[in-house]
Amino acid sequence: MEIQAAVAREKGGDFSIETLEIEAPQAGEILVQVVATGVCHTDLAVRDGHLPTPLPVVLGHEGAGIVSRVGAGVTKVAPGDHVVMTFNFCGHCPSCEDNAPSYCYEFFPRNFFATRPDGSTALSNEAGSIHANFFGQSSFATYAICHERNIVKVSDKAPLKLLGPLACGVQTxxxxxxxxxxxxxxxxxxxxxxxxxxxxxxxxxxxxxxxxxxxxxxxxxxxxxxxxxxxxxxxxxxxxxxxxxxxxxxxxxxxxxxxxxxxxxxxxxxxxxxxxxxxxxxxxxxxxxxxxxxxxxxxxxxxxxxxxxxEGDSCPDSFIPHLIDLYLQGKFPFDKLVTFYPFAQINNAVRDSATGTTIKPVVLMDHGTQP
Missing domain, CATH: 3.40.50.720 (NAD(P)-binding Rossmann-like Domain)
Structure with a gap:
């Protein structure tokens, strides 16, 4: 399927909006129609070469959207569910077994190497593969592949376009x-x-x-x-x-x-x-x-x-819904931090984030009416 994605091609350079091909989800993976994605300073640090994530790459790790398709064996979510995509983890190391996934022994490769564990990537164009799977999602795109471990089903009572920052910055x-x-x-x-x-x-x-x-x-x-x-x-x-x-x-x-x-x-x-x-x-x-x-x-x-x-010592499956509940009760007004930008203006969002003009930029994908 063809998607639109913001690709980081040069150290310190602007993102370029490009048409890419995205694969169908593999076993344990989920295809998410991205509604909105927060812009985090970690995205900028990676783009600027401060971490060893390879280029070209699609970044973005505060994605919120709607499940489009699920791969074999996925039972946690189903098509149509509202979801937030958060950090990725292995699920089987001592930290993960102790319900402390933010200290996963494989946290760095699972989140920063921008490939699946087998070295493959779900994104490509006519010139070849584009690195993806950043934080298990690469959500600077109209669609993203994530994993059953790092997807969180959320209430449809909250505005989905607002929820992405809960995945990292706000959660932290x-x-x-x-x-x-x-x-x-x-x-x-x-x-x-x-x-x-x-x-x-x-x-x-x-x-x-x-x-x-x-x-x-x-x-x-x-x-x-x-x-x-x-x-x-x-x-x-x-x-x-x-x-x-x-x-x-x-x-x-x-x-x-x-x-x-x-x-x-x-x-x-x-x-x-x-x-x-x-x-x-x-x-x-x-x-x-x-x-x-x-x-x-x-x-x-x-x-x-x-x-x-x-990541705030968080267990995202329980903590992100807890923050949403607090928001709906009027006790956690994180919406006051957010400024929305059209996806086409992602570079403006990045610049405003870097200069401190905006506290938390969120880019909105153009799928018509947003939930």
Missing amino acids: GAGAVMNALKVGAGKSFAVFGTGSVGLSAIMAAKVAHAKTIIAIDTNDQRLDIARELGASHTINPEKTDTRDAIMATLEHGVDFALDTTGIPAVIRTAVESLAPRGTCGILGASGPDAEIVLNETHLMSAGRKLVGIV
Whole structure:
């Protein structure tokens, strides 16, 4: 079948909208008519060559759509189901068997190598194969092949075009608070960086009834949005010392901190802002060789912790529907982060994401009326 897809052909270059052929789903695979896909900074990092995903490739890993066809053996979903496509995992390693798929032992090859495990790809044109299967989906396209493991059936009561960001960015921020850090009622929480991940964390901390929620960012407009979404305090590090401001609010520091920037110096500040027995979670790194320097005595002597978090410690089959339920109840308004773009304007969406003009761009596929 012919589809339209945004192909990354050159390091740092624009995506080109091309006509490609997509294969029928193999055993365990699902063909999804993509309704909308979120644009994530991971897509941009891959396009820019910061990760070893081969080019040319169709990226996109926050896809939402409608099941079109299923391959042999698929029982989880059926044609017509509304679905979100999330990260891929093997299903049989020790982490997967412990219901911790975001720490799958094969997470990197399953999500970044852009082929099936046998090296094949579902996309091609007259010149040959195009790398696909990025995060088990490659959803910068009108149709995508995903897998029974990484597809999540969702309620048709929620607007499908809105749900893609739950697959990665929103799930990561909210899950870090709810699943990994387990921020509880009455506790204090600080998030460093208020992009879509950080703002999702703030909404989750509000749902968790955290007493003090502090947002730290150099963008005052983002800090205004953070207050609207639940932050009780905001700090601009360009105007005041972050640690001093936190200690002025909370004498002994915060119970929980979350870094979304991946910048080592910011992570150090986050750890230094912790109260005794406090925990700091980190969601990314500024590069493969980035190192974090901490004061050993400060970390050890009061039982402070630093923990890495991937995809919000989420089990997507249960967590994504939970976030949708919270949204439908008016408790998790992640729609306030989203700006929609036609698929043909994907490069504008990417540029607006890179510059911070848009918090969470979502590209809409042209299939007529969108659910």
